[in-house]
Amino acid sequence: KTGLDMGKIKDLIEELDGGGYSHVLHLASFGGWDGPHLDPSLSAQEWYNGWTNSIASDVFHGIDWDIEGSDDRMSPNNEFTIDCLEKMGDISRLMHNDGYVVTMAPPQSYLNVNDSNFSRYVNLTFSNRRWHNNFGNFGSNVYAYILAKYGDYIDLVSIQFYESYSDAAMAVYHDGVAADDYIFSYVYDIVVQKQSKFYVDFSQDAALNMESQYVEMPLSKLVIGLSNGWALTPSNLNKVLYISPEECKEAYLRLKNSDQGDLTPRGFMFWTINDRGSQDVYLARGINEFLHNL
Numbered sequence: 001k002t003g004l005d006m007g008k009i010k011d012l013i014e015e016l017d018g019g020g021y022s023h024v025l026h027l028a029s030f031g032g033w034d035g036p037h038l039d040p041s042l043s044a045q046e047w048y049n050g051w052t053n054s055i056a057s058d059v060f061h062g063i064d065w066d067i068e069g070s071d072d073r074m075s076p077n078n079e080f081t082i083d084c085l086e087k088m089g090d091i092s093r094l095m096h097n098d099g100y101v102v103t104m105a106p107p108q109s110y111l112n113v114n115d116s117n118f119s120r121y122v123n124l125t126f127s128n129r130r131w132h133n134n135f136g137n138f139g140s141n142v143y144a145y146i147l148a149k150y151g152d153y154i155d156l157v158s159i160q161f162y163e164s165y166s167d168a169a170m171a172v173y174h175d176g177v178a179a180d181d182y183i184f185s186y187v188y189d190i191v192v193q194k195q196s197k198f199y200v201d202f203s204q205d206a207a208l209n210m211e212s213q214y215v216e217m218p219l220s221k222l223v224i225g226l227s228n229g230w231a232l233t234p235s236n237l238n239k240v241l242y243i244s245p246e247e248c249k250e251a252y253l254r255l256k257n258s259d260q261g262d263l264t265p266r267g268f269m270f271w272t273i274n275d276r277g278s279q280d281v282y283l284a285r286g287i288n289e290f291l292h293n294l
Helices: 006-021 044-052 082-097 142-153 167-174 179-193 245-256 283-291
Strands: 027-032 062-067 101-104 119-124 138-140 156-160 197-200 213-216 222-227 267-271
Touching: 044 082, 062 082, 082 101, 082 142, 101 142, 119 142, 138 142, 142 213, 167 179, 179 222, 179 245, 245 283, 267 283
Parallel strands: 027 062, 062 101, 101 156, 156 222, 222 267
Antiparallel strands: 119 138, 197 213
16 A cells, blocks of 8 residues: 555656666565564465556556565564465565565565574664664574575565674775775675675574575675665764665776676666755765766
């Protein structure tokens, strides 16, 4: 269910298509912070039938999974039930097999290529962390379950470097790593050192009945998730990582010309378009300029 005017969205997309932007994909996002998880009373097929019978199936080119946790530490949405994860996977399969695009945008801790631990809870605190070890909204590879079991049906994986106190933010704000160095090292490590896969100990959750295994993270699906101007407001400074278009360009060029060949990721994404121009940041414009002028 949505309160959005789907007719107006359809008209806008048709206007954009007519203006030379027919190559742009438009996805419907499900979830969001404090947003609902999937309805346990609906099967994946029933959910998909609802999609195909709605105007949304004619408006959007696919969906983006953005299901997250809640500020309320006691909220049931701080646990991804197995039913929810399975439905996300089954819906992805149904969508993909009908030609829709399926993407996911997990916070960095929800899909952490540098950590083998697994939990379906996303209200975790890591006391041994060297920066903000009292923060209580981390996950531990919950989205890895979907990639491991349903990865063939996921087209893009956008890692939210802008998660509050993310590992990326810790590296830049606490450890003093340059932002372009972090992007370069992150991608280089996945592709070269890890051979585009990372190990997850799913056996830590006995209810899954799933063997620990390597999870594929191909470069062709990897998208770097960025914040725009909202990250530069006083309440988010040194909490939410901001990476400028110039820093993205530097990292991209280094990856393109690495000693292992072209290691550029599939692309970049940012949240949120509502803050376009905030703090005089025009992220899409800056990234588009260097991606199309290399």
